[in-house]
Amino acid sequence: MNIKVGIIGATGHTGEELIGILLGHPYVSICGLYNTGKDPQVISQVFPKFKGRLDRVCKKADFKEIADKCDLIFLALPHTVSMDFTPKLLKINKKIIDLSADYRIKNTRVFEKFYGKKHKDNLGLRKAVYGLPEIYRNKIKHAKLVANPGCYPTAAILALAPLVSLGLVDNSSIIIDAKSGVSGAGKKLTKEFLFSEVAGNFSAYKVNTHQHMPEIELYLSRLASSKVKIKFVPHLLPINRGIIETIYVNKSHAAKGKNILGIFKSFYKNEPFIRIKEEGKFPKVSDVYETNYCDIGIKDCGDSVIIIAAIDNLSKGASGQAVQNMNIMYKIPETTGLL
Amino acid sequence: MNIKVGIIGATGHTGEELIGILLGHPYVSICGLYNTGKDPQVISQVFPKFKGRLDRVCKKADFKEIADKCDLIFLALPHTVSMDFTPKLLKINKKIIDLSADYRIKNTRVFEKFYGKKHKDNLGLRKAVYGLPEIYRNKIKHAKLVANPGCYPTAAILALAPLVSLGLVDNSSIIIDAKSGVSGAGKKLTKEFLFSEVAGNFSAYKVNTHQHMPEIELYLSRLASSKVKIKFVPHLLPINRGIIETIYVNKSHAAKGKNILGIFKSFYKNEPFIRIKEEGKFPKVSDVYETNYCDIGIKDCGDSVIIIAAIDNLSKGASGQAVQNMNIMYKIPETTGLL
Amino acid sequence: MNIKVGIIGATGHTGEELIGILLGHPYVSICGLYNTGKDPQVISQVFPKFKGRLDRVCKKADFKEIADKCDLIFLALPHTVSMDFTPKLLKINKKIIDLSADYRIKNTRVFEKFYGKKHKDNLGLRKAVYGLPEIYRNKIKHAKLVANPGCYPTAAILALAPLVSLGLVDNSSIIIDAKSGVSGAGKKLTKEFLFSEVAGNFSAYKVNTHQHMPEIELYLSRLASSKVKIKFVPHLLPINRGIIETIYVNKSHAAKGKNILGIFKSFYKNEPFIRIKEEGKFPKVSDVYETNYCDIGIKDCGDSVIIIAAIDNLSKGASGQAVQNMNIMYKIPETTGLL
Amino acid sequence: MNIKVGIIGATGHTGEELIGILLGHPYVSICGLYNTGKDPQVISQVFPKFKGRLDRVCKKADFKEIADKCDLIFLALPHTVSMDFTPKLLKINKKIIDLSADYRIKNTRVFEKFYGKKHKDNLGLRKAVYGLPEIYRNKIKHAKLVANPGCYPTAAILALAPLVSLGLVDNSSIIIDAKSGVSGAGKKLTKEFLFSEVAGNFSAYKVNTHQHMPEIELYLSRLASSKVKIKFVPHLLPINRGIIETIYVNKSHAAKGKNILGIFKSFYKNEPFIRIKEEGKFPKVSDVYETNYCDIGIKDCGDSVIIIAAIDNLSKGASGQAVQNMNIMYKIPETTGLL
DSSP: OOEEEEEESTTSHHHHHHHHHHHTOTTEEEEEEEESSSOOEEHHHHSGGGTTTOOOEEEEOOHHHHHHHOSEEEEOOOTTTHHHHHHHHHHTTOEEEEOSSTTTOOOHHHHHHHHSSOOOOHHHHHHOEEOOHHHHHHHHHTOSEEEOOOHHHHHHHHHHHHHHHTTOBOTTOOEEEEEEOGGGGTTOOOGGGBHHHHTTOOEEOSTTTOTTHHHHHHHHHHHHTSOOOOEEEEEEOSSSSOEEEEEEEEBOGGGTTOOHHHHHHHHTTTOTTEEEOOTTOOOBHHHHTTSSOEEEEEEEOSSEEEEEEEEOTTIIIIIHHHHHHHHHHTTSOTTTTOO | OOEEEEEESTTSHHHHHHHHHHHTOTTEEEEEEEESSSOOEEHHHHSGGGTTTOOOEEEEOOHHHHHHHOSEEEEOOOTTTHHHHHHHHHHTTOEEEEOSSTTTOOOHHHHHHHHSSOOOOHHHHHHOEEOOHHHHHHHHHTOSEEEOOOHHHHHHHHHHHHHHHTTOBOTTOOEEEEEEOGGGGTTOOOGGGBHHHHTTOOEEOSTTTOTTHHHHHHHHHHHHTSOOOOEEEEEEOSSSSOEEEEEEEEBOGGGTTOOHHHHHHHHTTTOTTEEEOOTTOOOBHHHHTTSSOEEEEEEEOSSEEEEEEEEOTTIIIIIHHHHHHHHHHTTSOTTTTOO | OOEEEEEESTTSHHHHHHHHHHHTOTTEEEEEEEESSSOOEEHHHHSGGGTTTOOOEEEEOOHHHHHHHOSEEEEOOOTTTHHHHHHHHHHTTOEEEEOSSTTTOOOHHHHHHHHSSOOOOHHHHHHOEEOOHHHHHHHHHTOSEEEOOOHHHHHHHHHHHHHHHTTOBOTTOOEEEEEEOGGGGTTOOOGGGBHHHHTTOOEEOSTTTOTHHHHHHHHHHHHHTSOOOOEEEEEEOSSSSOEEEEEEEEBOGGGTTOOHHHHHHHHTTTOTTEEEOOTTOOOBHHHHTTSSOEEEEEEEOSSEEEEEEEEOTTIIIIIHHHHHHHHHHTTSOTTTTOO | OOEEEEEESTTSHHHHHHHHHHHTOTTEEEEEEEESSSOOEEHHHHSGGGTTTOOOEEEEOOHHHHHHHOSEEEEOOOTTTHHHHHHHHHHTTOEEEEOSSTTTOOOHHHHHHHHSSOOOOHHHHHHOEEOOHHHHHHHHHTOSEEEOOOHHHHHHHHHHHHHHHTTOBOTTOOEEEEEEOGGGGTTOOOGGGBHHHHTTOOEEOSTTTOTTHHHHHHHHHHHHTSOOOOEEEEEEOSSSSOEEEEEEEEBOGGGTTOOHHHHHHHHTTTOTTEEEOOTTOOOBHHHHTTSSOEEEEEEEOSSEEEEEEEEOTTIIIIIHHHHHHHHHHTTSOTTTTOO
């Protein structure tokens, strides 16, 4: 098997991470690196660590070349930019895994409210499959366009799916206190991401207004088969990568007397990338650092449950999960090329 | 005014911080530095930064010398050690500010459960005043023994006092998601506090079992005039100092329609060390770093409120607040010597 | 004594540090905060930590107001900007302490080569006294315009002055391997100062081409009474503040048999801000963090000497030293307001 | 090809790193994990990140089992401990790669002086080949016992080999200013490696007395065919992994007029893990992070040269290089399993 992939947006954090993973993938050839119209860039000058491993030029996306050389395209682009590329790529019959938010939210009014731009691609929205393998594996197998989940939603949905899908939670009680390393925000050159602002520091941001809220609520609502509203406060950690979400839920009546930890273990028993911690143990960022795992610890407090989930935001929260989705689409073992 | 102070436990984090603050205090002379029976230590060798500013020997506590030379003693000792010293110091009629947990919790069974040791000093427990100036200033004025609050409880109680004391909160709904720098744990030489374990990492610990829970619940219950139970998850930040607590509460019926931000501003309007953030603004660790401030931001979510409080755990959460208490006990301006 | 000071360039790193120091100075009133023509900024919004301590507007420099309200002006401006302000301030007879590089280098061709701009103020250059108190205290006493030294030069010159001024060093052998926290570079919004680039990272920059080289060489040459050429490699540390310089020199014939450590102790014996470490001890950044000290450790290797100097780049390397110079200019105790 | 490897000392930093690399190596089976006599430890409890990837017990080294199950043993032990194991392993005819210092220094008096213990294994010392592939590849091919180089020596010798071996350097002028992340020191539980001591801090240690000095001098002397003495100051960086060495040398007469950069490029032109930077470029820790590369930048200063080398101390400086050596010993492509 030789999957010929291209990456559009190869010079950002998720592009860099994708390149790193794909260079170690036994069935992949990187056949094209593209940017969004800037001057050509030698990728090993942008990322000196790739010197000698990938000495290729990243240039303006050229659909003719893509049509010839690539089977599958990863879109590692900023939000609201992917939807400019997707229709053209679908037209030339390429498989697409979009790491931006553009195809995750189905309601275009909600999209516009949170991302500040009108959605342009209704056809794509209808075709797109939400790329959370543990929940949507069967749909991903046949997808042409995968909307790779956001980093916060990946951890939140995986942490809540067992209880929410079984009706064991008071759906109005969900509180997600999330903490992320700075790479979660991409490579923005703003004062708030300077070393002098972040190092030794910590704070909340976008308190209960973050753009990942509607994404989490949408897919939890689907799992619950009823409307779920969450409270969500993200915080910026002085680390480069990693997410911890500490989640507080009240149990529903149906949950009384249930073995909560057992439910998690059973729900995820065949999942290669989900690890449930033993009672009294909780995950650290270092446990999942640079891996595609989601580690989950559970504290049953009687009437309520505290769930703590850890992922690497650049891997399971972005590029690792994208490769997991690719593996599923090509029917190769799901863990291929992934830690 | 010249307050002659001694510090027992001068070589720990809170001792170091106390020395730093007191060296800049215009009305204080440091007259004695003591440890708990180890060999004498030159304090400027333990802390080279004090070289030339305080070149004094820290030696075994000598009650005769203390009786002669000191007016007030700061106990900067580990938990369960202070109660060995306090009765002797009270007997020789010294004022005491205890930075340990020994005199905060009045129920000795609860103390034993959380601190693993039987309490030995009932008399001290009865005399001790809880040293949170914003709530207990009048009692502190006349106290002989001040139980200086814990770092997490300081931020939690200050963040919740306005709503809890006015009955505006569902007392069963309080969730405190707390994050602290490593100095909060003192200077323990354990693997978990090695640089290689903490840097680039993040995790929860003592999930809903931390020893500060009963302290928070006790003083919130007093403010509420009814039993308050909280949920509390502390996390370890990869920074040296600073605490952020993100607190989630459901409103009581009495709170409907109230201006929550206004209530906070009014409750703390004369407090020199409490700063309420404007709507939409939330505190960062850097705002309170090395200061005695507690900064509080509020998000009114309709049926619920999110409160975010920031303190420096070594200053307002320990040594700064201890000096604030000293200032109150000596009737000097409360902000003297403090940022 | 009440010194009425103004700060032009109050919103940068050195401005912030100056404000912090001056707020604790017993003889200073901050009478004006100025920027370089941007919109007015409430200083406590720029730096929330100053809320309640300094709630003043920072506005465009207004020379009429300065003439009325200020005795002394600190210029905390980028290089090549100070020389636009200095002549006007000298004309209205203000004392000036310039924290930029504009008046340190006397040779305008050298200045232009390293700072990329023609020098405009020859009169100022002639009047300016180099503000390194340990070497030029007597000149500073009577100065109208003080050129506050650069951070690297401060540590380098203090570390080398005893040996160089006594002719104990082979002047062609001096190698300075310097490491600085990121605040040394000011508040530039460039990719290289993002948290994601600096954290967990380390590298050299401007290898043997840094603009502080001619400054170091000029003042060492004056001390040596002969031309001194150095090798100088600065590195960027993943910390906010602090400089360590590891300096390697070969001894001259005159140094053979001399007690090198004794020479340092004797040279600096009356200096309040210089601390010479005992044999076998070397300074850490934490020893001088947020202080005005320069700590120096010495290793005599027989034919050569290794000297290691530590300063806080924002304090002794910038704002602290500026205040030390102010104290000297006003004949108040040199350590006033300084740690 | 299936190389059956065992690791003695699997729970330290280099053991952890070895496991991580070997799990991704296509021709290796990890057949035994051993410690030095402590209780058995489940390796995925020691390192939760390996949960699901390597769930094996690490137990006391059992030579009978090793004889049966393993072809090659990695000794990831503290210094002076390896020499207890090596003779027994040689006796049962196992290949050995020793990551400790025990077989690097051939002079047992020098060993004893720097490592504080008498050397016990003269036979091993004679058999051991120094495992720096770029210099000793041919000897490594046939070695039974490889002494894997120290981290500082790896970078230093690789940086200096081209000039020293060609006689282009004044051998008495070599100064190595080295900076390392904390993992270089292994997992010692001492105060100096606590987060609170390291974070935001920086300092030199073992100034010109470090135990890697005789190792560097020995192998440089061999390259020079004459005695080389260096000056060497290591520093502790507040990062987990990575080394930068800034090296200053004076040229010999033979070097005048030579193209220094060209000499480096030519010397290393066939080396897969050495990357020479273009003129004016210098390596960062991030360029080599978690890779087996050694990146080298060169500044020709006329009479002298500044060489800056970067490696990852746990990979090229320890476990990665050990795997590179294993690949050579088994005649498989040298880069197999390595980044």
